[in-house]
Amino acid sequence: MWWTPLLLLLMAAPPELSEHELRLARSMSPVPAAPNNPTNAHADDPAAAVLGRALFFDPGLSSTGDISCSTCHQPDKAFTDERSLAQGVGIGNRNAPTVRGAAHHRWLFWDGRADTLWQQAMFPIENPLEMDGARGDVVQHLIDTPWLSSRYVSIFGPLPNLDPLIAGARPGTDAWDALSASQQQAINDAFVNVCKSLEAYERQLSPGTSDFDRWVASFDQAEATSVMSDAAIRGFQLFVGQAGCRQCHFGPLVSDLEFHDLGLPAPNGGPSNDPGRGAGYSQLQASPFRADGPWSDAPQSSQARRAANARIGPEHWGAFRTPSLRNVASTGPYMHDGRFETIGDVLAFYNTLETQARRHHHAEDVLQPLDFSPEQLADLEAFLSALSGDPPPSHLMHPPPMPQGPKKLDSNPKSPELEATEHIPITE
Numbered sequence: 001m002w003w004t005p006l007l008l009l010l011m012a013a014p015p016e017l018s019e020h021e022l023r024l025a026r027s028m029s030p031v032p033a034a035p036n037n038p039t040n041a042h043a044d045d046p047a048a049a050v051l052g053r054a055l056f057f058d059p060g061l062s063s064t065g066d067i068s069c070s071t072c073h074q075p076d077k078a079f080t081d082e083r084s085l086a087q088g089v090g091i092g093n094r095n096a097p098t099v100r101g102a103a104h105h106r107w108l109f110w111d112g113r114a115d116t117l118w119q120q121a122m123f124p125i126e127n128p129l130e131m132d133g134a135r136g137d138v139v140q141h142l143i144d145t146p147w148l149s150s151r152y153v154s155i156f157g158p159l160p161n162l163d164p165l166i167a168g169a170r171p172g173t174d175a176w177d178a179l180s181a182s183q184q185q186a187i188n189d190a191f192v193n194v195c196k197s198l199e200a201y202e203r204q205l206s207p208g209t210s211d212f213d214r215w216v217a218s219f220d221q222a223e224a225t226s227v228m229s230d231a232a233i234r235g236f237q238l239f240v241g242q243a244g245c246r247q248c249h250f251g252p253l254v255s256d257l258e259f260h261d262l263g264l265p266a267p268n269g270g271p272s273n274d275p276g277r278g279a280g281y282s283q284l285q286a287s288p289f290r291a292d293g294p295w296s297d298a299p300q301s302s303q304a305r306r307a308a309n310a311r312i313g314p315e316h317w318g319a320f321r322t323p324s325l326r327n328v329a330s331t332g333p334y335m336h337d338g339r340f341e342t343i344g345d346v347l348a349f350y351n352t353l354e355t356q357a358r359r360h361h362h363a364e365d366v367l368q369p370l371d372f373s374p375e376q377l378a379d380l381e382a383f384l385s386a387l388s389g390d391p392p393p394s395h396l397m398h399p400p401p402m403p404q405g406p407k408k409l410d411s412n413p414k415s416p417e418l419e420a421t422e423h424i425p426i427t428e
């Protein structure tokens with residue numbers, strides 16, 4: 001037919017964006033630097049970040065000597081573990097989120113029970129199902145490891161004198177109760193410093209520049225870059241438009257950083273019995289390690305006052321924090337309990353809401369079934385995949401070289417990068 005070429009031309013034309021859509025795209029890119037965290041005086045101290053990087057890969061912080069942060073937050077798996085539920089010393093009841101971009105969150109964990117990255121890190125180390133460590137042993141491990149202690153001392157000053165220390169001292173144990181108040185205080189101080197170093201490292205793990213960012217950056221260039229497929233561009237239009245995802249997933253992190261109950265049913269059907277934000281809120285309010293507590297370096301700062309200003313309502317019962325969708329293509333399985341294997345499964349849920357549990361009458365009611373065609377769902381997924389960022393600089397994917405350090409570091413022996421890190425000075 002004479003019109004066939006014309007039709008092909010029309011079909012090949014890239015989707016046109018409205019002024020409104022262009023504005024929304026710009027509001028989601030680029031990812032800025034992580035907000036300052038004055039509650040940790042060493043948050044952006046490069047020496048603390050090197051110490052934190054060593055500790056992140058160090059199984060010596062666990063009771064069994066074989067679990068490190070990197071067991072569940074694996075650099076080559078987008079700093080998560082590809083498991084539905086994380087497995088350390090035991091198996092917990094939550095999915096491990098990525099650490100990339102975590103420094104942008106106001107509330108950490110799916111239920112927001114921590115308000116800084118340094119407070120967050122205290123939990124997995126002592127969680128009996130994760131690393132099952134004890135703060136007393138962590139401090140002892142530093143004292144016993146010259147590479148770690150020399151760096152610790154040059155950043156934070158002297159380590160406490162713990163002689164004699166009973167193993168396994170963490171709050172709630174007899175070993176902890178046997179310590180004097182001043183010993184407990186000294187251990188808490190050093191343990192918090194360890195966690196502040198971990199934060200300094202984690203702050204360097206930004207989500208990375210994605211095709212979506214390159215596309216948005218090209219708006220200001222004479223020639224728009226074709227890094228985003230037409231499907232991904234249509235997916236973006238659906239995401240910020242008809243699909244309504246933008247109600248909760250907006251801004252550079254593609255998250256409102258707050259909590260919602262999507263009505264995901266319990267595994268055995270019916271409403272979920274995980275209280276989510278309901279319990280996380282109370283736990284944070286009761287913690288002495290809050291950003292406005294005695295271990296904070298800036299208890300009066302606006303960041304520190306968030307916990308005191310936070311409000312909770314009945315709608316927060318069973319609510320979970322909106323995850324960032326940066327790098328979402330590599331962070332599956334999905335949702336707080338890892339119930340969905342693929343992005344397709346997540347979209348199938350939003351598309352029909354068929355599996356949504358009947359919820360308590362306080363739950364918010366934002367979600368409506370999308371009722372999209374398979375093509376529209378494929379477009380949405382293409383957009384989500386375009387949010388995958390370039391990997392972090394290679395030295396951040398490995399522990400720093402530690403000649404006299406603990407022998408069992410969780411490095412990736414197959415990686416050629418490891419050799420390359422050998423010569424990186426420790427002060428980088």
Ligand code: HEC
Pocket residue numbers: 056067068069070071072073086087088089092094095096097098099102105107108109110111117120121124125129130131198202
């Ligand atoms: C056994 C697996 C496991 C280990 C080991 C582990 N984590 Fe996690 N991590 C998780 C899980 C699961 C969650 C989510 C838990 C929740 O929300 O209740 C999480 C959450 C986090 C978060 C919050 C991310 C967010 O978006 O809120 C950060 C940051 C983090 N971990 C860092 C660390 C650090 C640092 C260590 C080592 C000190 C560590 N993790 C050890 C499994 C693990």
Ligand code: HEC
Pocket residue numbers: 239243244245246247248249259260261262264320321322323324325328331333334335336337343346350366367370380
């Ligand atoms: C009412 C707020 C809200 C809306 C609207 C919303 N989401 Fe979500 N989204 C969430 C929350 C909260 C979670 C985590 C829920 C949980 O784990 O219980 C989530 C989880 C996800 C996940 C899983 C990410 C991960 O790391 O586990 C994806 C993918 C996702 N949403 C995509 C979308 C898309 C696409 C849309 C639009 C069709 C959308 N969301 C609409 C709040 C929302």
